[in-house]
Amino acid sequence: MAKAIGLGGIFFKSRDPVALSAWYAKHLGLPLEDWGGVRFDEDAARPGSTLWAPFAADTGYFAPSTQPYMINFRVDDLDALLTQLRAAGVTVDERTDNNELGRFGWIMDPDGTRIELWQPPA
Numbered sequence: 218m219a220k221a222i223g224l225g226g227i228f229f230k231s232r233d234p235v236a237l238s239a240w241y242a243k244h245l246g247l248p249l250e251d252w253g254g255v256r257f258d259e260d261a262a263r264p265g266s267t268l269w270a271p272f273a274a275d276t277g278y279f280a281p282s283t284q285p286y287m288i289n290f291r292v293d294d295l296d297a298l299l300t301q302l303r304a305a306g307v308t309v310d311e312r313t314d315n316n317e318l319g320r321f322g323w324i325m326d327p328d329g330t331r332i333e334l335w336q337p338p339a
Contacts, residue, residue, distance in 0.1 A: 219297035225289035225335040226268030230279070234271035241269075265291045265319075265337035282331035295320045295336040 231237045234253060241247045247255045247269065254270030268289065272278060279287045292298050295313070299322050303309050310323035320336040 219292065219294040219301060221290040221334075222293050223263070223265065223291040224267050225265060225291040225333070226270060227286065227288060228268070228270045228272055228279070228333075229286040230274045230276060231271040232274050234273055237271050264339065265335070279331050282325065282329055284328070284330045287331045287333055289333040289335055292334045292336050295322050295334055298322075298334060299324075 238247075238249050238253050241255075242249045249255060252270075254268055257267040257269070259267065279285075299309055299313075302324055308325040310325075312323070314321040317338070318335075319338045322334045324332045324334065326332055
């Protein structure tokens, strides 16, 4: 059975993501990267990392969800998991994305929250 193998990130909307990131850097010591978020590498034996990333309040990236956040889970086999989820009646976005960061797919949970599924590159 394909499954989630870790938390890939927490993404949330902010009225001023640049100022909010600076606040977290100043007060919690988060090591901001040029793209405005933070990458936490916890386990060198397992691919992937956990991201903390504020997005602009008007981002469309979380659509069709109206929630102010999106959760990203690392998964071991994106294609198999999406097949399982479709068979279980879960709302699965037909679009997937493949790039240098890995493979991505999206689903909606029962509360209408968009969930990003990420298979890191090998």
